Amino acid sequence: MKLPPFALLLAALCLACWPVLRWFVAGTLDGSNDCAGLLAAAAAAIIVLAPAREALARPLVLPCACLAVYLAATACQVPAPARSPLLALAITALASSLRLGKRFDVALFTLCILALPLSATLQFYLGYPLRVLAGDLSAFLLRMNGIAVAREGAMLAWQGQLVSIDAPCSGVKMLWAGLLLAGALAGAVRLSSLRTAVALMLAIAAVVAANAIRAAALFYMEAGIVHLPASAHEAIGVVSFAAAGAGILFMTHRMERRAA
Known part of the structure; x- marks a missing residue:
């Protein structure tokens, strides 16, 4: 059976960027990162494989430009992790034009970025700043x-x-999971790029607030003010994220209704 043009172009793009794909597989399976990125990859695939809308009648300028930048980065011996966003950008631009009827789908790009095996890197660079932010917000709540x-x-x-x-x-x-939820919901209901960007920013705010509340609640346990079983530690985290997830779901639903 003859493959559709999108599948051929996607296969050619992936073949041209095979070092990044090799890094993606190795980074996902080597144990240094968790495999949660496969959830984002699956969500992106579902969005792309959903019934296609009318393709845009314009040249594929953005995917070609991304591929050209990728090749230039390869020639300059830029490491594969640094080149991976270019592949995510090219795949998003290609799928947006040929499958989603858009110039560029922000929700799909978010999912492609979240699929990259960068959890250890994010923890290294964002872990301490987020802990400081949670400390400031939780101290404010406790005061x-x-x-x-x-x-x-x-x-x-x-x-x-x-x-x-x-x-x-x-x-x-929690931030990664919140962005995954917001991106998947925005892609599922076909929000515009602007509304998707707003939904992602609101998701970040909801997760940061939920994490601050979690830190404040756990302070009562750790300081000995309230005595609860050890299992309450994880329960508080689950409840905090559930509240953030409910907020993200509500905000996305409101945006979908306004768009309709």
């Missing part, structure tokens, strides 16, 4: 409740005690 808490680095100081906001509580994974 509103009458507890004189001060942030010291990535810890909360109170009455001679230091309560650490450890790496798992940085919110990097």
Whole structure:
């Protein structure tokens, strides 16, 4: 059976960028990163394989430009991780024009970026700043409740005690999951690029707020103010993300109704 033009072009694009695909497979399976990126890849594939809309009658300028930049980066010996966003950009532009009836689909690009095996890198670069941000916000919430808490680095100081906001509580994974949810929902309901960008920004705000509330709630346990079983630690995290996810779902639904 003859393959459709999109499948041929996608296969040719992937063949031209095979070093990045090799890095993607190795990085996903080598244990240094988790395999959660495959969820984003599956969501992107579902959006692309959904019934196609009318293709745009314009040259594929953006995919070709991305491929040209990729080849130039390869010639300059730029590492594969740094070239991977170019492949994600090219795949998004190609699928947007031939499958989604758009110039560029922001939701699909978000999912392609989230599929990259960069969780360890994100944790390294964003972990501490997010812990500091969570500390500032949670200290503000605790002071509103009458507890004189001060942030010291990535810890909360109170009455001679230091309560650490450890790496798992940085919110990097929660932020990744929130963006995955927002991107998948925006792609599923075909939001415009502008509305998708707004939905992603609101998702970031919702996750940051949820993580701050989680850090504030856990402070009561770690400081010995409230005595709860150890299982409550994970339960608080699940409830916090569930609240953020519900907010993302509600915001996306409202945007879909306004667009309709």
